[in-house]
Amino acid sequence: MTQKVLLNSKEVNIILHRLACQLIEKHLDFKDTILVGIQPRGTFLAERLKEMLENEYQTPEIQLGYLDITFFRDDFRRTDKPLEANKTKINFIVENKKVIFIDDVLFTGRSIRAALTAIQSFGRPSEIELLVLIDRRFSRNLPIQPDYRGRQVDAINGEKVKVNWKENDDEDGVYLITN
Numbered sequence: 053m054t055q056k057v058l059l060n061s062k063e064v065n066i067i068l069h070r071l072a073c074q075l076i077e078k079h080l081d082f083k084d085t086i087l088v089g090i091q092p093r094g095t096f097l098a099e100r101l102k103e104m105l106e107n108e109y110q111t112p113e114i115q116l117g118y119l120d121i122t123f124f125r126d127d128f129r130r131t132d133k134p135l136e137a138n139k140t141k142i143n144f145i146v147e148n149k150k151v152i153f154i155d156d157v158l159f160t161g162r163s164i165r166a167a168l169t170a171i172q173s174f175g176r177p178s179e180i181e182l183l184v185l186i187d188r189r190f191s192r193n194l195p196i197q198p199d200y201r202g203r204q205v206d207a208i209n210g211e212k213v214k215v216n217w218k219e220n221d222d223e224d225g226v227y228l229i230t231n
């Protein structure tokens with residue numbers, strides 16, 4: 053297995069600041085906007101952006117939820133390994149709100165397709181946008197694209213892009229893993 057660094061921690065930090073500014077440009081004071089981190093790994097990015105927006109850009113407090121999509125995946129009956137669900141925590145009403153899904157990697161688009169179904173249990177948002185740190189280009193199985201992207205990456209089948217977060221993996225970084 054080989055592991056190549058695509059983004060180091062400094063580069064991740066610069067990109068996070070850009071994404072935070074792009075969010076402010078569109079959502080201003082986030083009055084009717086909700087961040088939703090896709091479980092499990094989108095939650096680290098969502099928490100980081102919330103903290104950055106509030107502490108470094110002085111936005112009012114932003115509502116943040118976590119959405120688990122395990123049982124909404126179109127392949128959940130096809131897997132041999134036991135499924136491990138994560139927690140969904142959405143303690144507010146999404147009806148008529150602007151929802152921003154946040155995930156670390158966009159690949160086939162199937163996770164986001166599942167998220168679009170899962171969020172329906174919490175009401176009807178006025179709009180849903182998608183923010184991802186890594187957009188794996190030319191890999192989509194569905195017509196789903198990000199509204200905000202950190203970096204586009206070209207990777208071939210068999211390769212994997214792994215995003216590490218210091219809260220969980222010691223250091224921020226994005227790696228291309230080839231078997």
Ligand SMILES: O=P(O)(O)OC[C@H]1O[C@H](OP(=O)(O)OP(=O)(O)O)[C@H](O)[C@@H]1O
Pocket residue numbers: 090092093094155156157158159160161162163164
């Ligand atoms: O666009 P998609 O093809 O749905 O892939 C994107 C998803 O893959 C990863 O999750 P996870 O680790 O659960 O997926 P994996 O099994 O591909 O590693 C990542 O955190 C995204 O949620």
Ligand SMILES: O=c1cc[nH]c(=O)[nH]1
Pocket residue numbers: 157159188211212213214215
């Ligand atoms: O490269 C990929 C593809 C799907 N999910 C990831 O986290 N990385």
